[in-house]
Amino acid sequence: MAAQRVCQHQQDVRINGVAKADDTGVLTRGGLRRALPDICFELQAKIDVFLSEQTDDEVLRKVQSQLCVSLEVIHEALRRYGPDHLSLSYNGGKDCLVLLVLILACLPAWASHSASTLPSSDTTTQDPPTGPASKPPPSSPTTDGTPVRPLQAIYIVSAHPFKEVEDFVERSAQQYHLDLNRYALPMRPALEAYLKDRPAVRAVFLGTRRTDPHGEFLTHFDPTDEGWPQFIRVHPVIDWHYVEIWAFIRHLQIPFCVLYNRGFTSLGGVTDTRPNPALAVSGDASKYRPAYELRDDGEERLGRD
Structure with a gap:
């Protein structure tokens, strides 16, 4: 019942893509940061309740199907490598934001499972690389005392980043x-x-989707190409469609970058990204509908050079 109350459909609490200071999402009153296990358990509860919903909305039903596949891929990546050898490529965009939420929702179950089945925290099925390792961040305990360690992530900054993107990533x-x-x-x-x-x-989660450049032939697990730094690319949301990404974000009330409310549908840098012309209001190049109103995958990158 508590999880249902958390995930009940409510009036959209976002203003320009940022959650109000309330207790329905990851933000708290006054902007104070909540503990990582609390955030993970809440996201897990929201997803569990969403998956149990009976809905007539065709898009939401497709999202539920996509979720089942993506969660399996994330659990498999955790089983193969363990959190110490996994990272997330994160730039604040909608796709990696969805992926971030899904990974965090999987961490409590993984932490509890690994603690009960393995004698040590090294859960990888492959030999770890040699060389000096950076000190891992401190873990936070779950309700049963199992530690949840902060997710490693890399942010590759655009040559000319939007301030709004930089602020949202931070x-x-x-x-x-x-x-x-x-x-x-x-x-x-x-x-x-x-x-x-x-x-x-050893492996990096990517928010790449099938319709992205070079995404056509990717699978859930792919090594990097020859000549590139070597690791496994993990693509849990590879088969999601544009409308499904936004349906998930809005249904679960996930705060997102403000640029998406200004007609941007794919975020790059200031010099190569503009509002999507397909979202111009009545052909007015100065007014744009929000990104989540776009329906066609093929129009997603019309605002990118």
């Missing part, structure tokens, strides 16, 4: 307790630097 990283490394470098050297700083990382 705020959400703090709110979700991300152990975030930030690199203002092109992608390849950024990944090289990250793996040098975090040599234990």
